[in-house]
Ligand SMILES: Nc1nc2c(ncn2[C@@H]2O[C@H](COP(=O)(O)OP(=O)(O)OP(=O)(O)O)[C@@H](O)[C@H]2O)c(=O)[nH]1
């Protein structure tokens with residue numbers, strides 16, 4: 001991508017052209033040539049969007065809830081985006097999610113941007129790719145970014161750290177799965193949602209979760225509220241929106257938002273620094289010397305630590 005092409009693309013994306021936005025997002029998501037230029041141009045305009053993470057076990061109703069939330073924020077933001085990481089089921093992910101929203105609400109559709117991201121194959125990792133994508137959307141004037149990710153593996157959990165507010169979506173009667181949630185995701189939840197509250201057992205699950213929160217208290221001054229919703233009927237949606245807003249306000253006042261943003265900036269800079277140092281060092285060491293050292297390690301002439309010592313000494 002030459003500079004002028006990048007410039008054109010940027011201009012069209014800023015104008016709200018969806019295909020250009022999609023193309024620009026691909027460039028930064030995959031760290032294609034031009035990604036650094038695009039980021040340089042856009043970065044000063046980032047930091048304004050409200051980023052809401054939606055995570056939880058598969059099939060809990062995350063996409064349905066995201067759909068509802070997108071509708072709820074239509075008044076408050078001129079542009080809204082949904083970033084779905086590895087949409088796991090064909091019924092909920094990517095295009096289908098888009099189709100659902102499109103069918104329901106043509107007005108929203110014009111201002112809504114939906115992006116699906118694969119969960120594998122990103123240079124520097126999935127969460128960094130997500131941060132880049134969110135930053136671009138932010139710079140393009142998207143006021144609310146909803147990031148959906150299945151809360152199962154560490155990588156998926158890391159993704160949601162990009163969010164200012166993390167909503168953990170559970171369902172009634174998770175039973176043993178509640179223990180699985182406890183292991184990792186509960187600690188990063190700012191708002192806990194018991195979705196499918198139209199089904200029996202929501203109160204019980206809410207009680208269990210409240211108990212778990214009490215046991216694990218002392219994390220921060222913020223105690224995650226537990227909200228019961230039905231993404232299907234829309235019940236509890238205003239309460240969820242209010243809980244997210246309340247966390248946002250607390251986060252702003254307490255400095256938590258700032259702290260998270262610093263942490264994210266540090267992770268990004270350190271990671272880029274590492275990559276760049278490795279690239280430069282590799283250039284200095286040279287392929288020949290590296291090959292020679294590798295051969296000696298393979299022959300057991302020296303150990304790998306000694307090889308690295310030697311390569312760096314010269
Ligand atoms: N009864 C009931 N069903 C719901 C509710 N929310 C979602 N569902 C249904 O649950 C199923 C899964 O919903 P999704 O929104 O695709 O769930 P998800 O968490 O995004 O799923 P994955 O992305 O595959 O992890 C769908 O059949 C929804 O219609 C709810 O509040 N009540």
Ligand SMILES: [Mg+2]
Nearest residue numbers: 062063092093
């Ligand atoms: Mg989904």
